[in-house]
Amino acid sequence: MPAVSFQGVAKTYSGARGTLRALDGVSFDIERGEFFGLLGPNGAGKTTLISILAGLARATEGRVSVMGHDVIEHYADARRALGIVPQELVFDPFFSVRETLRIQSGYFGVKNNDDWIDELLSGLGLADKAQANMRQLSGGMKRRVLVAQALVHRPPVIVLDEPTAGVDVELRQTLWQFIANLNKQGHTVLLTTHYLEEAEALCGRIAMLKQGRIVALDRTANLLAATAGSVLRFKTDDALPADLAAQARVTGRIAQVAAHDAAGVEQVLARLRAADVKVEDLEIGRADLEDVFLSIMQGNHTVAEEAA
Amino acid sequence: MSAVIERGAQGARPLAGARTLFYKEVLRFWKVAFQTVAAPVLTAVLYLLIFGHVLEDHVKVYGSIAYTSFLIPGLVMMSVLQNSFANTSSSLIQSKITGNLVFLLVTPLSPLAWYVAYVGASMVRGLAVGLGVLVATLWFGSPGFAQPGWILAFALMGSALMGSLGLIAGLWAEKFDQMAMFQNFIVMPMTFLAGVFYSVHSLPSFWQGVSQLNPFFYMVDGFRHGFFGVSDVSPWLSLGVVGISFVVVAGMTLRLLQTGYKLRH
Numbered sequence: 001m002p003a004v005s006f007q008g009v010a011k012t013y014s015g016a017r018g019t020l021r022a023l024d025g026v027s028f029d030i031e032r033g034e035f036f037g038l039l040g041p042n043g044a045g046k047t048t049l050i051s052i053l054a055g056l057a058r059a060t061e062g063r064v065s066v067m068g069h070d071v072i073e074h075y076a077d078a079r080r081a082l083g084i085v086p087q088e089l090v091f092d093p094f095f096s097v098r099e100t101l102r103i104q105s106g107y108f109g110v111k112n113n114d115d116w117i118d119e120l121l122s123g124l125g126l127a128d129k130a131q132a133n134m135r136q137l138s139g140g141m142k143r144r145v146l147v148a149q150a151l152v153h154r155p156p157v158i159v160l161d162e163p164t165a166g167v168d169v170e171l172r173q174t175l176w177q178f179i180a181n182l183n184k185q186g187h188t189v190l191l192t193t194h195y196l197e198e199a200e201a202l203c204g205r206i207a208m209l210k211q212g213r214i215v216a217l218d219r220t221a222n223l224l225a226a227t228a229g230s231v232l233r234f235k236t237d238d239a240l241p242a243d244l245a246a247q248a249r250v251t252g253r254i255a256q257v258a259a260h261d262a263a264g265v266e267q268v269l270a271r272l273r274a275a276d277v278k279v280e281d282l283e284i285g286r287a288d289l290e291d292v293f294l295s296i297m298q299g300n301h302t303v304a305e306e307a308a
Numbered sequence: 309m310s311a312v313i314e315r316g317a318q319g320a321r322p323l324a325g326a327r328t329l330f331y332k333e334v335l336r337f338w339k340v341a342f343q344t345v346a347a348p349v350l351t352a353v354l355y356l357l358i359f360g361h362v363l364e365d366h367v368k369v370y371g372s373i374a375y376t377s378f379l380i381p382g383l384v385m386m387s388v389l390q391n392s393f394a395n396t397s398s399s400l401i402q403s404k405i406t407g408n409l410v411f412l413l414v415t416p417l418s419p420l421a422w423y424v425a426y427v428g429a430s431m432v433r434g435l436a437v438g439l440g441v442l443v444a445t446l447w448f449g450s451p452g453f454a455q456p457g458w459i460l461a462f463a464l465m466g467s468a469l470m471g472s473l474g475l476i477a478g479l480w481a482e483k484f485d486q487m488a489m490f491q492n493f494i495v496m497p498m499t500f501l502a503g504v505f506y507s508v509h510s511l512p513s514f515w516q517g518v519s520q521l522n523p524f525f526y527m528v529d530g531f532r533h534g535f536f537g538v539s540d541v542s543p544w545l546s547l548g549v550v551g552i553s554f555v556v557v558a559g560m561t562l563r564l565l566q567t568g569y570k571l572r573h
Contacts, residue, residue, distance in 0.1 A: 013573075051573075054413075055414065056413055056414070056572060056573075058568070076418070079414055079415060079416045084414050088407050088410075090406060090408045090410060090411075091406075091408060092403075092406075092411070093406075094335070094340075095332075095335075103328055103331075104415075105328075106325060106327070106331070106332075107325045107328055107329065107411075107412065107415035107417060108325065109325055109416075149411065
């Protein structure tokens, strides 16, 4: 039995301005103990899919289960098995950190949970904030409390919806160490993120969503191997010729162009010389997840879906 | 698509978690008790001072009851009703707008548990304010406690009914001004016109008839019967009207919670 199962999940929003198909037949399983990444551009349907999993939204079609419990028919069991870290930085201003965590435990029927709460607080670097009111915490601290809240009932499946958006480096390190540890202990983790290097470093398997459909689903290593191969990276102050610009990934002064073999590298260099583009710090590197992501999202690549 | 319904009982304990939510809701208003309990008590006392002072020498109700004494139970009940409504409605709309309702939505709490906890806490707030008003106004004249059973019955049912109505308003409203509309154009006029400040017998017969279409009138009148042993209509009639209103509103509230109305999209 998989930890999480999506079967033919569709979601249609009907509004005054017509209907929007946010999800269109999404099917895949996440096995127990996996660290699974769900990637996609804004509006691809990631948060909708997670909302359906958590019971915050209802699928128009299809079924979703957590540890074998259907999220509608057996919602109580499904929600007990699930810990959700929401994307928005929300909090209840009436309570302190410890009160917040005790209340959340109580909702799940967990009594006398202070030992585990203390462990969560120290693991997330919140021990000295236990008595502080939620209003007094910085954004990063509030984010840590959200993580602790999701874990108070020791759920076997943990969902993190862009947990590191707008979070400083130190917290990111603490957070990933903590989550990776939980994953080692057997917790299943589902992660959505915009930081592709995080997904590449952490996730064993990755699904990519585009316009409500799964466009890639494979082991992270396979995705990296199957798609782009090598790239040519360089710095330049000049404008790239139009044909190269169309396929390049440009970040400030740094440009990156796919070049699968020696002939490809020669071709790119020849174009640069012909266009009189001055380059510095030229290097040949391996494609990273961002290249895979971009090439899939631009639709010039398809990766066969792994049988779920 | 057929409506998705969350059935109440999942597992052996349909009320699991309700106690925590109840506790949280009580703690929420208790932490700001100055604003949620003391302020409405002060408002009610001001009403009593002003109306009581102006009308004390001019009006006797039911033949022999001094106006100030007559006013006390009405003000107590008005405070109970308004504050029970305010507790559920403000809590829910705040949680919706700030987004922290998500913490509750991801839990296994059943719709029944939500209902019992939210309405239970609103009853505590309403009754606490009512008791505060009663104690504070006893300085100005004792209304007598002729039939305490009626006092208790109408206080409990009235606060439960208004707590439920507040839950509906909180689910329905998406903005604070929608909530203010509900409060200012429905709850306030209906409580003010429920015979808090007068016996409806003093009204022209047309307005007596209109007053008797207002379910809030029966809550106030039945409650007052418990203090004086006399009232505009039979307390049994009031009990019937309030009881049926409660069952209807509670049923509607539970149904909205089960279908996830404006909660689960």
